[in-house]
Amino acid sequence: MTAQAEPSDLPDLPEVATADPAPGLPSQRGGPAIDSPSGRLGSEGRVLNVFSHGVLALWGLMVTLPLLWAVMSAFKTDKEIFTSPWALPTSLHFDAWGRAWSQAHMSQYFLNSVIVVAGSLFGTMLLGSMAAYVLARFEFPGNRFVYFLFVGGMSFPIILALVPLFFVMKNMQLLNTFPGLILVYIAYSLPFTIFFLSGFFKTLPSSVAEAAMIDGASHTRTFFQVMLPMAKPGLISVGIFNFLGQWNQYLLPTVLNVGDEDKKLLPQGLVALAVSQGYKGDWSGLFAGLVIAMLPVLAAYIVFQRQVQAGLTAGALK
Amino acid sequence: MQHGKYRFIVGFLALPLAIYGVFVISPFIQAIYYSFTDWTGLSPDFKMVGFQNYQRLWDDEVFWKSVGHNVLLLVLPLVTLGLGLFFAFMLNVGGRRRKNAAIAGVRGSSVYKVVYFFPQVLSIAIVALLFQFAYNPNSGALNSFLKAIGLDSVQPDWLGDPQLALWCVMAVMVWCNVGFYVVLFSAGMSSIPKDFYEAALLDGANRVQTFFRITLPLLWDTVQTGWVYMGIMALDAFAVIQIMTVGPGGPDYSTEVLAYYLYTKAFRDGQAGYATTLGVALLIVTMIFAGIVMKLGRRERLEY
Numbered sequence: 005m006t007a008q009a010e011p012s013d014l015p016d017l018p019e020v021a022t023a024d025p026a027p028g029l030p031s032q033r034g035g036p037a038i039d040s041p042s043g044r045l046g047s048e049g050r051v052l053n054v055f056s057h058g059v060l061a062l063w064g065l066m067v068t069l070p071l072l073w074a075v076m077s078a079f080k081t082d083k084e085i086f087t088s089p090w091a092l093p094t095s096l097h098f099d100a101w102g103r104a105w106s107q108a109h110m111s112q113y114f115l116n117s118v119i120v121v122a123g124s125l126f127g128t129m130l131l132g133s134m135a136a137y138v139l140a141r142f143e144f145p146g147n148r149f150v151y152f153l154f155v156g157g158m159s160f161p162i163i164l165a166l167v168p169l170f171f172v173m174k175n176m177q178l179l180n181t182f183p184g185l186i187l188v189y190i191a192y193s194l195p196f197t198i199f200f201l202s203g204f205f206k207t208l209p210s211s212v213a214e215a216a217m218i219d220g221a222s223h224t225r226t227f228f229q230v231m232l233p234m235a236k237p238g239l240i241s242v243g244i245f246n247f248l249g250q251w252n253q254y255l256l257p258t259v260l261n262v263g264d265e266d267k268k269l270l271p272q273g274l275v276a277l278a279v280s281q282g283y284k285g286d287w288s289g290l291f292a293g294l295v296i297a298m299l300p301v302l303a304a305y306i307v308f309q310r311q312v313q314a315g316l317t318a319g320a321l322k
Numbered sequence: 323m324q325h326g327k328y329r330f331i332v333g334f335l336a337l338p339l340a341i342y343g344v345f346v347i348s349p350f351i352q353a354i355y356y357s358f359t360d361w362t363g364l365s366p367d368f369k370m371v372g373f374q375n376y377q378r379l380w381d382d383e384v385f386w387k388s389v390g391h392n393v394l395l396l397v398l399p400l401v402t403l404g405l406g407l408f409f410a411f412m413l414n415v416g417g418r419r420r421k422n423a424a425i426a427g428v429r430g431s432s433v434y435k436v437v438y439f440f441p442q443v444l445s446i447a448i449v450a451l452l453f454q455f456a457y458n459p460n461s462g463a464l465n466s467f468l469k470a471i472g473l474d475s476v477q478p479d480w481l482g483d484p485q486l487a488l489w490c491v492m493a494v495m496v497w498c499n500v501g502f503y504v505v506l507f508s509a510g511m512s513s514i515p516k517d518f519y520e521a522a523l524l525d526g527a528n529r530v531q532t533f534f535r536i537t538l539p540l541l542w543d544t545v546q547t548g549w550v551y552m553g554i555m556a557l558d559a560f561a562v563i564q565i566m567t568v569g570p571g572g573p574d575y576s577t578e579v580l581a582y583y584l585y586t587k588a589f590r591d592g593q594a595g596y597a598t599t600l601g602v603a604l605l606i607v608t609m610i611f612a613g614i615v616m617k618l619g620r621r622e623r624l625e626y
Binding site: 052053055056057059060063064066067068069070071073074077085086087088090131132134135137138139142144150153154157159160161163164165166167168169170171172187188190191192194195198222223224227248251252253254255258259270271272274275278287290291294297298301302305306309312313316317 | 327331337349350434435436437440451456461463466470506509554557560585594601
C-alpha cells in the first residue's frame with residue numbers, strides 16, 4: 005500500500021545531495037523543528053537518510069535480483085540461458101511453460117499439494133483449536149501435563165523422529181499415501197497451533213460463553229457458534245502460519261512420500277524435475293517450473309502481506 | 323455448567339492427543355530406544371548393543387566433520403540477526419526528520435519490508451534450486467555477473483570448491499532469513515516509545531548511541547528468542563544441503579551436516595540404529611546451544 009509513497013521519494017534525493025546543511029535553515033517540507041537543540045541533528049538526519057535508502061535499496065536488489073533472474077530465464081531459449089544469462093530474452097518464449105506444466109507433471113504436483121494441504125490445514129485448525137480451547141478454559145487434572153506435552157514438541161528437531169516415524173507409517177500402511185501425509189502434517193503442526201491459540205482463547209472474555217450456556221447451549225455448541233467466531237483474528241494468523249509451513253514443507257514428503265512419481269508434492273516434484281531436466285538439458289523448462297512454483301505464493305503474499313508478516317512472526321513474538 | 327464437562331473435555335482432546343501421540347511422541351521415544359540397537363531398518367530383527375553405536379560415533383570422522391560444520395552454521399544466527407537489526411533500525415530510525423518528531427522511519431519502509439520478506443514465503447526447495455543455478459560455474463548468474471563487470475579471471479567453482487561450498491550454503495541461508503528478522507525486530511522497535519529517543523537526542527546522544535543504549539536493551543528478549551529460533555533452523559539445514567550441494571554432502575564431505583548424514587545412514591545405507599544415534603547427538607547439540615544462548619542472554623527484563 006505504500007507503493008505510492010516510494011515514487012514521491014525520488015524527487016527528494018537530488019535535493020538532499022545539494023541542499024545546504026546549514027543549521028537553522030528550515031527545510032521547505034519539514035517546517036520548524038521544535039525539538040532539535042541545534043541543526044547538527046538536522047544535517048545528520050539528511051546524510052543518514054541518503055545512507056539508509058542506499059543500504060536498504062542495495063539489500064532490496066540483492067533479494068529481488070535472483071528472483072527476477074529466474075523469471076527472465078523462464079522466457080528464454082536454452083541457448084540464451086547459456087550464452088547470456090543476464091541479457092533480456094530476445095523474444096518471449098512461452099513454450100517452456102507448457103512443457104513444465106504438462107509434460108513435467110507440474111500440474112499434477114500442484115494438484116497433489118492442494119489436496120494434501122487442504123486436508124491437513126483443515127485438520128490442524130479444527131483439532132488444534134479444539135484442544136487449545138479445552139486446555140485454555142477448562143480446569144481438570146492433568147491439564148498442565150497435556151499442555152506441556154504438546155508445547156514441548158515445538159523445541160525438538162523433527163529429524164530426530166524421522167527414522168522411527170518412517171517405520172510407524174510403514175506398519176500402519178500409511179507410507180506414500182496422502183491420508184498418511186495429512187496426518188503427519190497435522191501432528192507436527194499441533195504444538196505451535198495449540199500454543200498460540202490457547203494463549204488467544206485465554207484473552208477472550210468468559211461472559212459471552214457463560215451467557216450462551218445459560219441460554220441452553222451445550223459446550224460443543226458454545227465452542228463452534230460462539231467462541232470460534234470470536235477467535236477469528238487468532239485463527240487467521242495461525243492459519244497463515246500453518247498454510248505456508250505445510251505448503252512449503254520439504255523434509256517430510258522427501259522421506260515419507262517416496263512412492264509413485266505422480267504422487268509427489270510440489271517442492272518435491274520440483275527437485276525431481278530439476279534432476280531429470282538437468283539430464284535432458286531443458287534449462288528453460290526447469291526455470292519455468294521454478295517460476296510456476298514461486299509465483300502463486302508470492303502473489304498471495306503481496307495481496308495479504310500484512311497478515312502474512314504478522315502470522316509468521318507471531319511465533320517468535322510470543 | 324458442570325454437566326457433561328468431562329465428556330466434552332475427553333471428546334475434544336482424544337483425537338488431537340491420539341494423532342500427536344502416534345506420530346510425534348512415540349517416534350521420539352523410539353528414536354532413543356533404537357539408538358541402542360543394531361537395527362538396519364531393512365529386517366525386523368535387531369538386538370540391543372548397548373553403547374556400541376555411541377562408541378562408533380566417537381570414532382566416526384564424518385560425524386565430527388558434520389558437527390564442525392553444524393557449529394560453523396551457528397555463526398549464521400549472528401550474521402543474520404546483525405543484518406536484521408541493522409536494517410530494522412534503518413527502517414525505523416534512519417529516516418529524515420519530520421515535524422514534531424525526533425526520529426522517523428525512512429519513507430516507503432513497508433515496501434522494503436515486503437520485498438525483504440519474499441524469500442520467507444518461498445519453499446526452501448525453491449530457494450535452494452534457484453541458487454544452485456545461480457552458483458553454476460558456467461552459466462550461473464554469479465559468474466556471468468563477474469564476467470560482465472570485467473572480472474573474467476575470477477570465476478570460482480562455488481559449490482564445487484571444497485573451500486567455498488559451505489560458505490555458499492551459508493550465504494543462501496542468510497539471504498533467506500534476514501527478511502524475517504527485519505520484520506520481527508521492526509515490529510518490536512515500533513513499540514518503543516518515541517519519547518525515549520527524543521530525550522536521548524536532546525541530551526546530545528547520536529543515533530549509534532541510541533541504538534546501543536535504547537533499542538537493543540529494550541529489544542533484547544526478541545533478539546534472544548530470534549537467536550534460538552535461527553540456531554535450531556541452522557542446525558537442521560537438511561534441504562539446502564541435499565538440494566544444492568554436490569554429492570550431496572559437498573565435495574569431500576565439505577558440506578556434510580548431521581541432518582543430512584542421518585538421512586543417508588537411515589535411508590541409503592540401511593543403518594537405522596546408527597542413524598537414530600546421530601539424531602540423539604543432534605538433539606544434544608541443539609540443547610547445548612539453546613542452553614548457552616539462554617545463559618549468555620540472561621538479563622533483567624525491562625518493562626516499559
